[in-house]
Amino acid sequence: xxxxxxxxxxxxxxxxxxxxxxxxxxxxxxxxxxxxxxxxxxxxxxxxxxxxxxxxxxxxxxxxxxxxxxxxxxxxxxxxxxxxxxxxxxxxxxxxxxxxxxxxxxxxxxxxxxxxxxxxxxxxxxxxxxxxxxxxxxxxxxxxx
Amino acid sequence: xxxxxxxxxxxxxxxxxxxxxxxxxxxxxxxxxxxxxxxxxxxxxxxxxxxxxxxxxxxxxxxxxxxxxxxxxxxxxxxxxxxxxxxxxxxxxxxxxxxxxxxxxxxxxxxxxxxxxxxxxxxxxxxxxxxxxxxxxxxxxxxxx
Amino acid sequence: xxxxxxxxxxxxxxxxxxxxxxxxxxxxxxxxxxxxxxxxxxxxxxxxxxxxxxxxxxxxxxxxxxxxxxxxxxxxxxxxxxxxxxxxxxxxxxxxxxxxxxxxxxxxxxxxxxxxxxxxxxxxxxxxxxxxxxxxxxxxxxxxx
Amino acid sequence: xxxxxxxxxxxxxxxxxxxxxxxxxxxxxxxxxxxxxxxxxxxxxxxxxxxxxxxxxxxxxxxxxxxxxxxxxxxxxxxxxxxxxxxxxxxxxxxxxxxxxxxxxxxxxxxxxxxxxxxxxxxxxxxxxxxxxxxxxxxxxxxxx
Numbered sequence: 001x002x003x004x005x006x007x008x009x010x011x012x013x014x015x016x017x018x019x020x021x022x023x024x025x026x027x028x029x030x031x032x033x034x035x036x037x038x039x040x041x042x043x044x045x046x047x048x049x050x051x052x053x054x055x056x057x058x059x060x061x062x063x064x065x066x067x068x069x070x071x072x073x074x075x076x077x078x079x080x081x082x083x084x085x086x087x088x089x090x091x092x093x094x095x096x097x098x099x100x101x102x103x104x105x106x107x108x109x110x111x112x113x114x115x116x117x118x119x120x121x122x123x124x125x126x127x128x129x130x131x132x133x134x135x136x137x138x139x140x141x142x143x144x145x
Numbered sequence: 146x147x148x149x150x151x152x153x154x155x156x157x158x159x160x161x162x163x164x165x166x167x168x169x170x171x172x173x174x175x176x177x178x179x180x181x182x183x184x185x186x187x188x189x190x191x192x193x194x195x196x197x198x199x200x201x202x203x204x205x206x207x208x209x210x211x212x213x214x215x216x217x218x219x220x221x222x223x224x225x226x227x228x229x230x231x232x233x234x235x236x237x238x239x240x241x242x243x244x245x246x247x248x249x250x251x252x253x254x255x256x257x258x259x260x261x262x263x264x265x266x267x268x269x270x271x272x273x274x275x276x277x278x279x280x281x282x283x284x285x286x287x288x289x290x
Numbered sequence: 291x292x293x294x295x296x297x298x299x300x301x302x303x304x305x306x307x308x309x310x311x312x313x314x315x316x317x318x319x320x321x322x323x324x325x326x327x328x329x330x331x332x333x334x335x336x337x338x339x340x341x342x343x344x345x346x347x348x349x350x351x352x353x354x355x356x357x358x359x360x361x362x363x364x365x366x367x368x369x370x371x372x373x374x375x376x377x378x379x380x381x382x383x384x385x386x387x388x389x390x391x392x393x394x395x396x397x398x399x400x401x402x403x404x405x406x407x408x409x410x411x412x413x414x415x416x417x418x419x420x421x422x423x424x425x426x427x428x429x430x431x432x433x434x435x
Numbered sequence: 436x437x438x439x440x441x442x443x444x445x446x447x448x449x450x451x452x453x454x455x456x457x458x459x460x461x462x463x464x465x466x467x468x469x470x471x472x473x474x475x476x477x478x479x480x481x482x483x484x485x486x487x488x489x490x491x492x493x494x495x496x497x498x499x500x501x502x503x504x505x506x507x508x509x510x511x512x513x514x515x516x517x518x519x520x521x522x523x524x525x526x527x528x529x530x531x532x533x534x535x536x537x538x539x540x541x542x543x544x545x546x547x548x549x550x551x552x553x554x555x556x557x558x559x560x561x562x563x564x565x566x567x568x569x570x571x572x573x574x575x576x577x578x579x580x
Contacts, residue, residue, distance in 0.1 A: 017194025020201060049162025055224045056165060056208045060201025067200075079200045080544070081516065081565065083228035083373060085420060087396040104413050106377040109515070111416055113403075123394050126401055128418060130375060130516065225399070226371065226420065228518060230565060232541040249558050251522040254370070256561055258548075268539050271546055273563060275371065275520060307484025310491060339452025345514045346455060346498045350491025357490075369490045373518035 001141050003033045007072040010138035011036075014071055021064055024057065028068065034102030036068035042094045053090035062114040062127035065100035069112050070131035074138050077110065077131040085126045088118075095119045098127070108133045146286050148178045152217040155283035156181075159216055166209055169202070173213065179247030181213035187239045198235035207259040207272035210245035214257050215276035219283050222255065222276040230271045233263075240264045243272070253278045291431050293323045297362040300428035301326075304361055311354055314347070318358065324392030326358035332384045343380035352404040352417035355390035359402050360421035364428050367400065367421040375416045378408075385409045388417070398423045436576050438468045442507040445573035446471075449506055456499055459492065463503065469537030471503035477529045488525035497549040497562035500535035504547050505566035509573050512545065512566040520561045523553075530554045533562070543568045 001009065011031040015021065021028070021038070024046075030037040038061060046057040063082060070077040090096055100114035114127040146154065156176040160166065166173070166183070169191075175182040183206060191202040208227060215222040235241055245259035259272040291299065301321040305311065311318070311328070314336075320327040328351060336347040353372060360367040380386055390404035404417040436444065446466040450456065456463070456473070459481075465472040473496060481492040498517060505512040525531055535549035549562040 018199075019190055019192060020199040023190050045164055045168050047164060048159075054163075054165040054205065054208075055212075055227065056201065056205025059204050059208070059227070060199065063199075063201045063204070079231055081228065081230045082200065082204070083226065083418075083518070085226045085394075085401050086224055087394050087399070087401070103416055104375075104377050106413070109377070111375050111377070123396070126393055128373075228373070228563075230539075230546050232539050232544070232546070248561055249520075249522050251558070254522070256520050256522070268541070271538055273518075304483075308489075309480055309482060310489040313480050335454055335458050337454060338449075344455040344495065344498075345502075345517065346491065346495025349494050349498070349517070350489065353489075353491045353494070369521055371518065371520045372490065372494070373516065375516045376514055 006074045006139070006141055007031055007033045010071055010074045011068055013138045014068060020060065024060065026061065026064060031068055031072060033072050034069060035100065036065045036072065037097060037099045038065045039095055039097045042090050042092050042096060044092055047092045051092045053094070055086060058090055058096065058116055058125050059084050061096055062098045062116050062125060063129065065098035065114045066112045066127065066129035069100040069102060070110050070129065071138060074141055075133050076136040076138065077133045079129055080132045081130045083128050087123050087125060090118060090124050096124060151219045151286055152176055152178045155216055155219045156213055158283045159213060165205065169205065171206065171209060176213055176217060178217050179214060180245065181210045181217065182242060182244045183210045184240055184242045187235050187237050187241060189237055192237045196237045198239070200231060203235060203241065203261055203270050204229050206241055207243045207261050207270060208274065210243035210259045211257045211272065211274035214245040214247060215255050215274065216283060219286055220278050221281040221283065222278045224274055225277045226275045228273050232268050232270060235263060235269050241269060296364045296429070296431055297321055297323045300361055300364040301358055303428045304358060310350065314350065316351065316354060321358055321362060323362050324359060325390065326355045326362065327387060327389045328355045329385055329387045332380050332382050332386060334382055337382045341382045343384070345376060348380060348386065348406055348415050349374050351386055352388045352406050352415060353419065355388035355404045356402045356417065356419035359390040359392060360400050360419065361428060364431055365423050366426040366428065367423045369419055370422045371420045373418050377413050377415060380408060380414050386414060441509045441574070441576055442466055442468045445506055445509045446503055448573045449503060455495065459495065461496060461499060466503055466507060468507050469504060470535065471500045471507065472532060472534045473500045474530055474532045477525050477527050477531060479527055482527045486527045490521060493525060493531065493551055493560050494519050496531055497533045497551050497560060498564065500533035500549050501547045501562065501564035504535040504537060505545050505564065506573060509576060510568050511571040511573065512568045514564055515567045516565045518563050522558050522560060525553060525559050531559060
């Protein structure tokens with residue numbers, strides 16, 4: 001399998017196991033080596049009394065895009081640390097998109113940046129995730145590794 | 146109202162409006178000026194195929210404790226930025242507790258640290274939140290401000 | 291003055307006042323609105339017994355590029371918070387370059403990302419800075435604001 | 436050697452090799468397992484035109500206290516990532532103290548928090564450092580490890 005196919009195959013396994021993504025209504029829109037894009041509609045459940053989306057829900061979307069991106073090389077990886085900057089509020093009815101790109105890999109560590117935008121392209125949040133690879137792969141890559 | 150009573154009264158309003166907290170089954174266990182403690186059981190919904198809790202759910206619990214703590218002075222405050230370090234996994238059936246303490250306030254900014262532990266007192270995550278106060282109060286404090 | 295000229299003029303004032311940059315031997319290589327690039331040689335003073343550069347010196351270079359970038363609109367801005375990920379060591383004799391780009395501005399807040407590389411283009415560190423604008427300008431912009 | 440003596444012995448070696456600490460005039464005031472306190476006077480060199488201390492110098496002091504604390508178990512450790520929140524400015528003539536405490540260790544990773552205060556006890560900055568242990572010790576501990 002080439003790198004693109006491996007990313008797709010790994011992503012398929014991760015998505016199958018990802019109960020939170022389905023529970024929150026996320027959609028996996030694109031997945032390539034070192035890159036993932038997911039979207040999610042802000043529902044009433046996710047908002048407070050002022051109809052603003054809870055920061056934890058915005059984080060969870062960004063974190064999920066990071067999870068797909070940092071596992072897209074078919075090497076299992078875990079989140080070691082994450083940070084998020086909130087730039088504008090999200091509201092009920094908004095459709096949020098998180099787009100995550102690999103910034104660096106060094107040894108077992110990786111750094112990934114995600115941008116969360118709404119349906120108008122407005123920047124809602126900036127997210128940075130640090131991953132650490134662990135033993136194991138998501139799929140057999142047919143090269144015996 | 147004294148500071149303790151104000152924290153309680155503000156927390157009551159915030160909790161009433163907090164749909165995410167109820168949706169995820171959180172319990173507000175203690176609230177004082179600059180301090181909040183919440184707990185949450187890790188359900189199947191929150192976990193992936195290996196039965197590990199999604200980082201976004203752990204974050205959301207910590208973020209909620211931060212939300213209560215940074216609003217406990219009855220001055221409305223928003224999360225400006227947050228960071229989290231994951232130290233040990235949480236699993237289905239674990240009961241997580243997030244305990245958040247004010248570290249500093251300077252002008253409109255505040256810094257709050259939360260520790261997330263499981264039912265055995267094991268440290269699951271360390272969280273740091275930066276808040277910014279905005280106009281408005283949660284309750285009338287009877288002093289006309 | 292147009293935006294480019296303002297950035298140059300503001301940068302000139304900031305550089306004149308920047309004792310740390312001169313003390314550490316930094317060079318301001320490029321400055322545009324929302325962008326700055328500085329370089330610095332790692333000297334013996336900056337290293338420990340294994341001849342590795344102190345993380346604080348790498349941070350200071352990145353932080354300086356952030357300072358120029360977030361003040362490049364001629365509106366005075368301060369660093370509110372910064373974070374850095376160390377990816378590879380820097381050694382005595384290395385020439386480090388920090389390149390900082392604006393990621394977002396929202397109200398008084400800004401987010402800036404810097405990459406620190408060595409003379410071979412190897413990534414040494416990733417830096418993120420959050421700025422807050424304050425009253426005042428670096429130069430009169432001739433438009434009376 | 437007991438843990439206290441090991442911390443002292445390791446610190447002695449680290450300090451001997453620490454050119455930056457001496458260059459910036461730092462003083463190592465206290466060192467125990469998981470704890471370090473250093474101080475530094477803000478000199479003219481460290482300040483900009485408004486006589487405010489450069490954020491990089493405040494960071495470097497905090498980072499140094501973190502370096503001593505995370506190496507205090509005599510197991511070599513490196514900084515993997517750091518973050519800092521600036522709460523109040525430091526000025527020429529101020530004497531800054533950075534006090535760093537271990538928050539958690541899990542596997543090879545550690546989390547350390549430092550507070551930087553001035554001579555009046557005012558909080559200048561909050562710092563969080565993440566360390567990763569590497570092979571090697573600072574001193575022979577007489578137990579053959």
